Amino acid sequence: MTKELRVGLAGIGTVGAGTFDVLARNREEIMRRAGRAVRIEAVADINTERARQITAGRARVLDDAFALVADPEIDVIIELIGGYGIAKTLVLAAIAQGKHVVTANKALLALHGNEIFAKAREAGVTVAFEAAVAGGIPIIKAMREAMAANRIEWVAGIINGTTNFILSEMRDKGLPFAEVLKQAQALGYAEADPTFDIEGVDAGHKIAILSALAFGTPLQFEGAHIEGITKLESKDIRYAERLGYRIKLLGMTQRRSMGEGKEGLELRVHPTLIPAARLIASVEGAMNAVWVKGDAVGHTMYYGKGAGAEPTASAVIADLVDLARALDGPMEQRVPALAFQADQVRVLPVLPIESIESAYYLRIQVADEPGVLADITRILADQEISIDAVLQPEPAEGEAQTDIILLTHRCVEGHVKRAMASIQALTTVLAPLVMIRLEDLS
Amino acid sequence: MTKELRVGLAGIGTVGAGTFDVLARNREEIMRRAGRAVRIEAVADINTERARQITAGRARVLDDAFALVADPEIDVIIELIGGYGIAKTLVLAAIAQGKHVVTANKALLALHGNEIFAKAREAGVTVAFEAAVAGGIPIIKAMREAMAANRIEWVAGIINGTTNFILSEMRDKGLPFAEVLKQAQALGYAEADPTFDIEGVDAGHKIAILSALAFGTPLQFEGAHIEGITKLESKDIRYAERLGYRIKLLGMTQRRSMGEGKEGLELRVHPTLIPAARLIASVEGAMNAVWVKGDAVGHTMYYGKGAGAEPTASAVIADLVDLARALDGPMEQRVPALAFQADQVRVLPVLPIESIESAYYLRIQVADEPGVLADITRILADQEISIDAVLQPEPAEGEAQTDIILLTHRCVEGHVKRAMASIQALTTVLAPLVMIRLEDLS
Structure with a gap:
């Protein structure tokens, strides 16, 4: 594994704090993807007290963003100051120092992007800005690549x-x-x-x-x-x-x-x-x-x-990982085939279908007799399956049978299979049960 | 501009033909993005007649995909043969020859991907597969990066x-x-x-x-x-x-x-x-x-x-452009800031709002009198604006005025503005017109 990517964070407001938190929380998975550690070395904010609370000793805290730019220990500056004033001066100073920049500042780029990108090109550095448009949606990457x-x-x-x-x-x-x-x-x-x-x-x-x-x-x-x-x-x-x-x-x-x-x-x-x-x-x-x-x-x-601390942080960090992968690594392997670096790919056992969790739709063709639904719900209760909804259409004219449709709450599939076997054995059940899984994707 | 990326295409069925066509049709825009030409040097297919029809003299046609692999003039093999048989042998042969591979073959990767990616890593080449999942949707890039x-x-x-x-x-x-x-x-x-x-x-x-x-x-x-x-x-x-x-x-x-x-x-x-x-x-x-x-x-x-000739071709070519940008170019500039290479960025004039085309919603507060709608539709017709829908709610109890709501077909905004001015001047029109644009995004 190559040496770590050392990052200076300018502005630790909502998105800055989100970036710091996500980098800390997902440090290991990010490293497995990037092929090297991505570490916030120092944070600059005028509110140094707040910065100290968030960083809790895990990064140096400065009150001057320009000190990040001057710091030879830092490879990349994240600009989260916003606006066109100091932010612009800072970004241009970082570029002049040969540092890469990651920014979420759409106003700055919309107004001064042509100048900034030209300077970056001259200096051979990247100004990355996935977070500038539509927060966590990777629309810059989609459109550029x-x-x-x-x-x-x-x-x-x-x-x-x-x-x-x-x-x-x-x-x-x-x-x-x-x-x-x-x-x-x-x-x-x-x-x-x-x-x-x-x-x-x-x-x-x-x-x-x-x-x-x-x-x-x-x-x-x-x-x-x-x-x-x-x-x-x-x-x-x-x-x-x-x-x-x-x-x-x-x-x-x-x-x-x-x-x-x-x-x-x-x-x-x-x-x-x-x-x-x-x-x-x-x-x-x-x-x-x-x-x-x-x-x-x-x-x-x-x-x-499109906004919020962690969705925006997700885009900022994606830019950092792109940089971490591009710098120093062998070019053909910039993006590892399976997203994680080859030496970081690990087996996770695929669970048998009986161990999965889902909600379930059950359709049960039954004799139109009193007590049938009670028998079925008793069996489900015995397997600790709780019911979300029941639909029992009127039997068709002259029919002595009907369908009972049940939606369960989420549960383990093995329990559902056992309950289904017991329900199937009821004399009032007239046909093989139909089971379809239900996911609310929340 | 660096030298062109030379591609060998194995299998010119639906997706192969789509790839050939899109590369030819959008040659210039693709070059402006990639920083170099991306050219299909040779095509291999057992149906050489069909291959000759599609390529129409613009690429060599071979009946043997393995001849592409042996060809020193080719940098990248696109595998569009499908299945696990010849396709697997071909991909492994290409890797062994130090050639990059782009494939849409999900079956091959799902079953033999671990072996294929390991070989590619050893050989220092890329096996790219954006087209293998969900056709034109860049889901591989989204998840990996x-x-x-x-x-x-x-x-x-x-x-x-x-x-x-x-x-x-x-x-x-x-x-x-x-x-x-x-x-x-x-x-x-x-x-x-x-x-x-x-x-x-x-x-x-x-x-x-x-x-x-x-x-x-x-x-x-x-x-x-x-x-x-x-x-x-x-x-x-x-x-x-x-x-x-x-x-x-x-x-x-x-x-x-x-x-x-x-x-x-x-x-x-x-x-x-x-x-x-x-x-x-x-x-x-x-x-x-x-x-x-x-x-x-x-x-x-x-x-x-998720499928189809050109959506899948879009993904295949995105992989080629990734390769074209990554190989030989300066690393920091692998993905140009504004999607197109800096020397290929060109001004296109931004049209004044009067020149845009859109459909329009117009709300017109009018006296509840006969002939008002006729006056309005006459003015629109004079400006060659055709009407898609009209809504004229009943006036409220005791009110002598009502709203007329019109949806127009697509037209030039300048015409709408002129029509609005004429409608506004009618004595039966009681309040400033409301105009909202309408886009069906088709």
Whole structure:
């Protein structure tokens, strides 16, 4: 195993703390994947007291982010300060020092990305930014790498959780925007100053980044058309619903032929009616989703949590692991075939089906007699299987038999099999039982 | 730009032809992303006539795949032969010759992956297989790279399009399995011998691969519990529906604590009830979707076409671009910041909002008088805007005004703005018009 990747963390707010926690908690699995340890060597934050609480002696704490940049012990800087001021100076200083940068700062990249990436290229370092768009959803990786075969036609996304939460609430509860915004602030889904979210600026930063990745252009945020949701009335949400649509704040970018071989881009954020039947129309609350339409692959969708400490940390750390794998290691083995490094692959026994846990659907064809359901539920109780739902349709006209359908709570399959054998033996049971497993995927 | 990546294609059936076509069609964009040309140098197929038709003189045609392996002009072999026989021998021969391999062959990897990856490691070459699971969905990349921060809890997927198509049809049309299978075969959604699909074996191969990636184990297909959909009755689909569930053929793998610090795996494929409200329950027809639950990121979902010539080609070519970027290039710049190589980034003008095309929702508050709608539709017609739907709710009791809601077909926004100005000027229009854009994302 090569030497550890030494990381300096600038800004230990919500996402910074999440990154520190996840790296500590999953240290071993991350090492097994990366082929080397990924360690936060030092943390810089103006609130050194809070930083000390979170790091609890496991990393040096500094009050000056620029000291991280100067530190020869550090290979990579994670920038989680936010904004365009100090963050920009810091990122450029890190690049100048030959350090790689991982950032979640979409505003910085949308506005100054062209300059930053050019400097990084000159210095031969990477500026990674998976966390900048759609939190834990790996949309940057999908667009930069997975879509490489395609002429991308358009990208559309629900990429701001705050506004999607507000729109979901407005629809579900029929409340006006201002009232839902207050609730969202109380619940922590919207910031005290929510302007960037509700006016669509945050979504604009993100779609500007995705647009560049899709079409091979520089970042062109300044040309984007941006409308937020502040003027949206509940009335329009209701009318849209009656017509078969939902209203979402959509970021969209699309390539357009302008005739004579010329092309232009649409780059826009605005409330949008989407057919209710589309999968993306069902993305509710604080979840994010991005659609990418490629000429070869067709429609693909990526869905997950767009914000929050640990989902964002997941993206930050994925960038660190990419770096850890790329630096020093043999190139062909940058990404190990089975995700974990070959010497870290370990057998875990595959459990026999009787040992699995699931919920179960049972259909039992029975004589239409009193007491049958009681016999069955007694047998299930004896096997400690609890019942979630029972459906007993009326027997068809003139039929002396019917079906009993049971849904169980989660239990061990072996118990279900034993209960099924006992139920099958009842004289009132007229046909082989049907069993189908049930997963709620929660 | 470094020298081109020279590829040998073994097997030019549906996916092979798709790969050849997409590489040719998107040659320039792929080169702009990869930093070098990716060129199919030679194609081997027993049907040399068909191969010559597809390649049309743009690649050498051979009748012997092993001649590709021996060819010093070839860097990478794409294996699209399928099965475990010749395909295995070919892949091992390519590895022994120090050639990289890209394959879509899930059966081969599920059964012989441990041996193949070990040989590849010894030889210092890559065996890439994005196309082996879920076609155009980049689930291998997501799990190997994007999820690297997470302790993965479970993975569940609709990863066989044939069975998902059959189940969707059984539900929608209330038809029995055997009849829908026949239709699926007639439509080309099921093969003449559909055993591997309908018995769950194909899904088993795929979930075995995903399980290894999730948990850092070797491939353990032989332990999988596999049930297909052949015994599923329409009756159960209906009962499930009444209880609020849909039935899908799900591949699932889950880590389980066995007590005393020991762990085991669940690895299974079977028909499964899923709550109808879950996004994955709405994945219909031949589409695929995979859920990954990580401890940090939470739930993520990846959705797209699981099969077909060009979706699968998209994944094959993504693997080629990964190789093209990794070999020879400077390591830090393996994946260019903006997806395209820095010297290939080009401005595309961002269109002003008046030039975009969209459909539109218009709400117009009007006096409840005859002729108002006629005036409005005349103005829209004058701007060549055609109407998709009109909603005109009854005025509230005692009100002399009402709303007219219009959905337009797609048109240029400038025309809509002009029409809006004319409508606004009507004396029967009582309030500022509300306009919201509509996208069907098709």
